[in-house]
Amino acid sequence: MLRRAFPALLMGTAVLVLWQWWVTAFDIPPFLVPSPRLVVATLVNDWSLLGGSLLVTLKVTFLSLVCAVLLGVAIAFAFVQSRWIESAFFPYAVLLQVTPIVAIAPLIIIWVQSPTLSLVICATIVAIFPVISNTTLGLRSVNPGLARLFRMNGATRWQTLIRLRVPSALPYFFGGLRVASGLALIGAVVAEFVAGTGGTGSGLAYQILQAGYQLNIPRMFAALVLIAATGVALFVLMGALSGWALGGWHESALPTAEDAA
Amino acid sequence: MSPAVRITAADKTYANGVRALLPVDLSVSAGEFVTLLGPSGCGKSTLLNMVAGLLLPSSGSVIVADGMRTAFVFQEATLMPWARVAANVRLPLDLQGIARAQADSRVEAALALVGLSKFAQARPRELSGGMRMRASIARALVTTPGLLLMDEPFGALDEITRNRLDDELLRLRAEHKLTVLFVTHSIHEAVYLSDRVIVMAARPGRIVDEIAITPDVSRDDAYRVSTGFASYARRLQDALLAASVEADEALA
Numbered sequence: 001m002l003r004r005a006f007p008a009l010l011m012g013t014a015v016l017v018l019w020q021w022w023v024t025a026f027d028i029p030p031f032l033v034p035s036p037r038l039v040v041a042t043l044v045n046d047w048s049l050l051g052g053s054l055l056v057t058l059k060v061t062f063l064s065l066v067c068a069v070l071l072g073v074a075i076a077f078a079f080v081q082s083r084w085i086e087s088a089f090f091p092y093a094v095l096l097q098v099t100p101i102v103a104i105a106p107l108i109i110i111w112v113q114s115p116t117l118s119l120v121i122c123a124t125i126v127a128i129f130p131v132i133s134n135t136t137l138g139l140r141s142v143n144p145g146l147a148r149l150f151r152m153n154g155a156t157r158w159q160t161l162i163r164l165r166v167p168s169a170l171p172y173f174f175g176g177l178r179v180a181s182g183l184a185l186i187g188a189v190v191a192e193f194v195a196g197t198g199g200t201g202s203g204l205a206y207q208i209l210q211a212g213y214q215l216n217i218p219r220m221f222a223a224l225v226l227i228a229a230t231g232v233a234l235f236v237l238m239g240a241l242s243g244w245a246l247g248g249w250h251e252s253a254l255p256t257a258e259d260a261a
Numbered sequence: 262m263s264p265a266v267r268i269t270a271a272d273k274t275y276a277n278g279v280r281a282l283l284p285v286d287l288s289v290s291a292g293e294f295v296t297l298l299g300p301s302g303c304g305k306s307t308l309l310n311m312v313a314g315l316l317l318p319s320s321g322s323v324i325v326a327d328g329m330r331t332a333f334v335f336q337e338a339t340l341m342p343w344a345r346v347a348a349n350v351r352l353p354l355d356l357q358g359i360a361r362a363q364a365d366s367r368v369e370a371a372l373a374l375v376g377l378s379k380f381a382q383a384r385p386r387e388l389s390g391g392m393r394m395r396a397s398i399a400r401a402l403v404t405t406p407g408l409l410l411m412d413e414p415f416g417a418l419d420e421i422t423r424n425r426l427d428d429e430l431l432r433l434r435a436e437h438k439l440t441v442l443f444v445t446h447s448i449h450e451a452v453y454l455s456d457r458v459i460v461m462a463a464r465p466g467r468i469v470d471e472i473a474i475t476p477d478v479s480r481d482d483a484y485r486v487s488t489g490f491a492s493y494a495r496r497l498q499d500a501l502l503a504a505s506v507e508a509d510e511a512l513a
Contacts, residue, residue, distance in 0.1 A: 145339035152313065152333055153356040163355070167343045249343045249384055 034218040039225060042218040050207060050219070054226050057203040060116065060188040061181075061230070064123030068180050071124070072131025073173070079132075080139040080165070097129040101187055105194040119191045119203075126187030130179040138172025139165045171250045174242035181234040189227060264288040265329055265408055265440040266312055271321035273307050273466075280465040281307045284321055287459060287468070289442060291326070291407070294434060296443045296455040298497060300505065304466020305444045306412055312442060313410050325408065329440075332401035334411040338393035340385040340400075347372065347381040350400045357404075371403040372396075374433060391422035395429075402433065408440045416445070424485075427453055431480055448501070452493045453480060460497060462504030469507075470500040 016036045022028070023035040030038055043050065075093070079086040105122045112118035142164055150160050192205030204223045211220040246252060266289040273282040282304035289295045297305040310316040311323045313333050325331060332353075340349045347368050354364040372378050375395040385393055394414060401409060415423040427450060434441055445451055451458045452474055460470040476489050484490055 143339060145335050145337055146341060148315065149333075149335070149339055149352070150356070152315065153353045155356045159356055163352075164341075167341065170343070246343075249386065 031215050031217050034221055038218050039221045043222040043225065046219055046222060050204070050222055050226060053202055053204045053207045053223070054230070057185075057188055057192065057205070057227070058230065060119045060123055060192070060203065061185045061234070063116075063120045064127055064187060065181055065184040067120060067124040068127035068131050068184060069177065072128045072176075072180070073135055075128075075132050076135035076139060076169075079136045086136070093129060093132055096125055101126050101190050102194060105191050109191075109195050115195060119188060119195060122191035122194075123184050123187030126190070127180040127184040130176040130183065131173070132176075134172045134176025134179075135169055138169030141172065142168045171242075171246055171252055174238070174245065175252075178235065178238045178242065181238045182231055185227070185231050185234060263326055265291045265293070265326050266442065267322075267324045268308070268312070269322050269324075271308075271311060271318035271323050273304065273311070273316065274319045283465050283467040285468055289440060291440050292438050294441045294443065294454055294456045296445060296451040296458045297461060298445060298448065298451045298458050299461030299466075299501070300446060300463050302463040302466065303461035304463075305461050307466065309410050309412050309442060309444050312408075329407045330404055331408045331410060332404050332406035334394075334397055334401050334409065334414045336413045336416055338385070338390075338397040340393060340396055342385055345382050345384060346377060346388070346396050349385065349396060350403050352400060353404045367403050367405075368399075371399040374402055375399045375429065389422075390418050391426060394418065394426060398426075398430075398433075402437070405437075406439070408442070409434075411441065411443045413444050413446070415450070416447075423450070428481075430454065448494050448497045449485070451497060452490055453485060458497060460500040460504065462501075462507070469504040472496055472500065 020036050023033055034042070075089070079090065101122055104125065108121050109115075109118045112121060146164055146168075147160075150164055155163070188203070189205045192203040193209065196203075196206035196209045204227050207223045208220050211217070211223065242252070266287070268285055268287040270284040270286060271282070272280075272284040274280050285304075285308060287295075287308075297308060299305050307316060311318050312325065313331060314325075340346075341352070344352075347365075350371055351364050351368045354367060359367075369378070369381070372381055375398055377392065377395050377399060380388060380392065380396075385396070388396065398414070415426050418426065430441075431454065433439065441454075443451075443454060455474050458472045458474060459468055460472065461467065462469045472493070474493055476484060476487075476493075478484050478487060478489065
């Protein structure tokens with residue numbers, strides 16, 4: 001694990017060192033490009049402000065991810081129960097997916113009184129599609145031999161769903177979850193931007209907006225670092241969750257020959 | 262005694278007009294080992310699927326004796342990759358709603374029959390191809406079937422593993438007085454295992470010959486290289502060849 005992360009860590013450190021050197025050597029003003037050390041210092045000094053905003057953004061991200069998973073899985077189950085339901089609703093799921101959230105967000109923020117709820121709705125809309133499409137695909141991707149075996153043994157629809165379709169769908173679901181977790185964060189930040197432009201908000205995107213107005217570029221960078229770190233943490237977390245759930249049987253969760261070497 | 266399986270003038274024409282099988286008559290006695298031998302497209306799997314109840318004949322009838330429990334072994338092991346071997350073998354019992362404790366003891370017995378007791382807690386991917394097929398056979402035997410339907414079960418295995426599984430199948434069949442309907446395209450496997458071989462031909466699928474295999478020696482490694490074995494294999498090969506020449510002439 002550490003050995004695989006090593007090139008990336010080395011690369012990152014090199015960029016930071018070069019950046020620090022460049023800013024100092026050429027006397028770049030911090031309101032244009034702050035040095036990495038200044039960004040870290042800002043992160044520490046403004047932690048009471050930024051930490052609070054991070055919590056707000058995290059809350060919206062997690063709530064919308066949970067909503068996207070619950071709703072997305074429910075919709076996928078409905079789709080596989082009936083082709084009619086799927087043909088009736090799938091085009092609208094696509095419609096939701098292809099309409100940019102920045103275009104819908106102002107409407108939702110006007111309609112929904114609670115700021116948190118409106119943000120969660122926006123982020124859910126962004127995150128739900130991969131959950132729906134992957135889970136639907138997974139629930140349909142059943143080994144035909146196993147399906148025949150279930151049928152021969154007189155399995156009920158329910159038994160087939162729980163014992164065959166759901167386990168078969170898990171690898172697809174976790175693939176969708178990984179994408180959805182990143183999208184939930186993006187959705188949360190975008191929605192905060194829209195809300196923040198209207199003067200309300202307290203998440204990281206709002207801090208970026210405010211810092212921009214005040215030309216407080218180090219704080220802007222600090223907020224950016226937090227958003228990026230959150231995205232990476234989510235990705236790693238979902239990978240671990242998927243590895244735990246599929247460990248021992250699915251190819252995606254098995255050690256590769258490279259790991260063993 | 263009434264036969265275990267009686268097929269009367271059963272044929273199969275698919276919705277697209279393809280005639281998979283011309284009308285077929287076949288009856289299998291209880292305890293008999295009957296092999297359907299033929300090239301791809303001869304309708305042998307179609308016939309087997311009809312006996313399993315997975316396909317309905319277009320006309321004619323396929324009757325399995327009352328109270329005869331049927332189990333099917335596929336060409337692939339078709340195990341659930343997420344479930345351990347024991348859970349895979351227990352599946353038919355779980356689906357029938359048999360109590361866990363009783364099911365577990367039957368699973369244990371079935372795994373012992375195929376020599377997989379030590380691997381009950383392994384995942385399918387940790388097993389070799391032959392072991393997976395054994396698990397698949399254990400899953401069929403756990404329901405204590407009277408009639409075992411096997412669709413080229415050992416076709417994907419190497420010859421040594423295949424020969425060993427052939428021996429195990431003969432032993433299981435003798436111990437449990439199984440009636441077996443076996444599909445293969447291997448002449449040697451057919452001669453080694455069967456009491457009777459039904460020779461089939463393709464385009465359209467039909468039965469062309471029927472040869473009883475009654476060796477005067479016991480079926481073991483020596484039998485595989487005996488002159489009796491060779492002459493049966495020769496007869497089957499001639500029957501298959503004659504059928505394919507006929508088919509080619511019909512095409513020309």
